[in-house]
Amino acid sequence: MRALDAGILVCGECHRLEYLCEGEVQHCSRCGSRLHMRRPNSIARTWALLITAAVLYIPANLLPIMTINFFGNGAPATIMGGVLELIHADMLPIAFVVFVASILVPTFKLVGIALLLYSVQRHQPMSARQRILMYRFIEWIGRWSMLDIFVIAILVALVNFGNIASIQAAPGAIAFCCVVVLTMLAAVMFDPRLIWDNTDAENEEDGRAELQSNKAQD
Amino acid sequence: MIQESGQPVDTRQALPPLKDLIACHECDLLMHHPHVGEEQKASCPRCGYELVVHRAQMHRRALALVLTALLLFIPANFLPIMSLNLLGQNAVDTVWSGVVGLYHSNMGIVAVVVFLCSMLIPLVKLLCQLLVLLSLPFPRWRPMGTQLYRAYHHLREWGMLEVYLFGILVSIVKLIDLADLHLGIGMACFIALMLAQVWLEVTMSPHQVWDALSEEEDNHART
Numbered sequence: 099m100r101a102l103d104a105g106i107l108v109c110g111e112c113h114r115l116e117y118l119c120e121g122e123v124q125h126c127s128r129c130g131s132r133l134h135m136r137r138p139n140s141i142a143r144t145w146a147l148l149i150t151a152a153v154l155y156i157p158a159n160l161l162p163i164m165t166i167n168f169f170g171n172g173a174p175a176t177i178m179g180g181v182l183e184l185i186h187a188d189m190l191p192i193a194f195v196v197f198v199a200s201i202l203v204p205t206f207k208l209v210g211i212a213l214l215l216y217s218v219q220r221h222q223p224m225s226a227r228q229r230i231l232m233y234r235f236i237e238w239i240g241r242w243s244m245l246d247i248f249v250i251a252i253l254v255a256l257v258n259f260g261n262i263a264s265i266q267a268a269p270g271a272i273a274f275c276c277v278v279v280l281t282m283l284a285a286v287m288f289d290p291r292l293i294w295d296n297t298d299a300e301n302e303e304d305g306r307a308e309l310q311s312n313k314a315q316d
Numbered sequence: 317m318i319q320e321s322g323q324p325v326d327t328r329q330a331l332p333p334l335k336d337l338i339a340c341h342e343c344d345l346l347m348h349h350p351h352v353g354e355e356q357k358a359s360c361p362r363c364g365y366e367l368v369v370h371r372a373q374m375h376r377r378a379l380a381l382v383l384t385a386l387l388l389f390i391p392a393n394f395l396p397i398m399s400l401n402l403l404g405q406n407a408v409d410t411v412w413s414g415v416v417g418l419y420h421s422n423m424g425i426v427a428v429v430v431f432l433c434s435m436l437i438p439l440v441k442l443l444c445q446l447l448v449l450l451s452l453p454f455p456r457w458r459p460m461g462t463q464l465y466r467a468y469h470h471l472r473e474w475g476m477l478e479v480y481l482f483g484i485l486v487s488i489v490k491l492i493d494l495a496d497l498h499l500g501i502g503m504a505c506f507i508a509l510m511l512a513q514v515w516l517e518v519t520m521s522p523h524q525v526w527d528a529l530s531e532e533e534d535n536h537a538r539t
Contacts, residue, residue: 099325101339101346108339111466112526115334128530129462184490192489195482230342230363241476244433248476248483249490251414251430254421256400256491258407267421275426282473294343294363 100294107133137289141215144287148211151280154273155208159201161270164250168263176270177201177246200246200274203239207281210236211288218292229293233285240282247275321361322347340365369521375452375528378520382446385512389442392509393435395502397484402495410502411435411480438475438513444468445520452528462529469522477510 101108105118109126116124116133124133162174175183177200184193210232217229250267257265322338325331325346338349340360350358350368357369371377393411400407411434418427444464451461484503491497 099346100344101337102344104325104331104346106334106337106339106346108341108344111469112462113339113341113523114526114530115337115339117334128526129466131466187493189489192486196486226343227363237473241473241479242482244429244476244479245483245486247426247430248414248434248480249486250426251418251434252397252409252483252487253490255413255417256398256407256409256487258417259402259405262403262405267418267423267426271423271426275429279429286473290342291344294345 102135107135109133110137136291136295137287140287140289140292141219144211144215144284147280147284147287148208148215151277151284152208154276154280155204158204158270158273158277161273162268163246163270163274164253165266165268166257167261167265170261174268177274180246196246196249199242203243204274204277204281207236207240207243207285211281211284214288214293218295226294230290233288233290233293237285240278240285243278243281244275247271247278320350320352320356320358322350322358322367324361338367340367368523370524371519371521374519374521374524375449378445378516379449381512381516381519382442382449385442385509385516386446388505388509388512389439392502392505395505396500397502397506398488398500399498400491400495401498408500411506433474433476434480437471438477438509441468441471441475442513442516444471445516448525448529449520452525455531458529465525465529475513477506477513481506481510 101115102118107116107118107124108114109116109129109131110133111131112126112129114126114128116126118124118135125131126133159177162176163180165172165174167173181193181197181201184190184196214229214233214236250265250271253265254267257263322340322345325337325348331337332348336349337346339346340363342365343360343363345360345362347360347367352358352368352370354370354372358367359365360367396408396410398409400409415427415431415435418430444467448461448465448468451457451464484506488497488499
């Protein structure tokens with residue numbers, strides 16, 4: 099049975115249990131944080147962050163993220179360009195890591211969070227276990243997309259020889275940085291308990307609960 | 317380490333008192349509080365989320381690790397991680413010079429994000445952990461410890477030392493054929509800092525800290 103069905107709230111910060119008092123604003127008796135049945139407006143806020151990230155995803159991939167100036171020849175490099183360059187230099191394992199961290203992961207996160215939101219809203223028959231695994235994976239992997247930003251920071255500091263050779267960061271880096279931060283925030287906003295609130299297995303197990311995710315959300 | 321799983325509450329029976337219950341933070345399943353022994357952990361039977369871990373000597377070990385990490389912080393961020401030699405010219409990279417370099421490329425926002433994720437947030441996290449550990453033996457300080465531990469949980473995933481380390485590796489691979497590359501002492505300090513921080517995160521198990529912070533009401537910490 100869910101804690102909520104027993105009239106118990108879980109503190110979002112310190113996980114202490116408190117009895118629910120209907121119609122009152124409650125605070126945790128241990129850490130003082132405001133108690134909610136589920137994170138407030140979780141679905142709407144996650145959608146908002148996700149859509150903003152999706153819009154910025156376009157310039158992040160199309161604009162150059164850095165300009166490489168080598169003996170007077172300036173060449174802008176996009177994210178994909180950097181990966182291709184590593185492939186041409188026969189550094190396949192590193193090319194693969196950069197490809198996964200900066201192209202595959204952000205794409206997967208955008209699609210994955212959208213799927214989670216859609217399945218929670220539409221009661222899609224995707225198993226809760228699959229969805230929670232996907233959620234944990236998205237939450238865990240989010241920070242690794244910052245890899246490319248850190249590489250730019252290191253290269254900018256290190257390759258700094260005036261006219262001989264220099265690397266400068268370019269506008270695509272700002273968009274990419276925003277995509278990473280926004281998708282991480284979206285994962286934080288999403289309440290994983292919504293995944294379990296509308297599963298059919300739960301209904302069979304627990305005959306008395308009428309589990310409507312929209313009711314549980316507020 | 318012995319793994320147990322929590323016992324879900326039976327709907328047909330009366331509920332035990334709240335202090336004997338625990339709810340899964342990720343799926344809201346209500347369970348009897350599993351009383352685990354030292355170096356044991358319990359997880360949610362439905363979604364597999366780790367409910368409680370009990371680490372032996374948590375306070376002493378965590379304190380030692382947090383002090384180690386804080387001592388390493390300045391050398392890791394301000395000593396040269398690597399230097400590059402090109403046609404007689406030398407350039408040195410530290411974590412801080414990366415931030416400054418980005419700022420001078422007119423990338424203020426990106427410089428701020430890199431500064432936060434690789435320097436400021438890891439430092440604030442360590443200071444929060446230190447103060448929480450120091451406040452545990454003194455009931456009067458515990459309210460401050462509670463607020464700092466809350467802040468720590470919000471900052472947790474925004475400190476990205478391990479990602480930065482991987483960034484250093486990728487940069488080394490990219491530059492190694494281009495010019496003369498030397499690794500500096502800052503690199504060793506950075507790796508040590510990252511290891512100390514990861515170890516600290518494993519040692520300082522949240523439920524033990526929360527229980528210790530609320531000990532004055534319960535008189536004894538739950539295991």
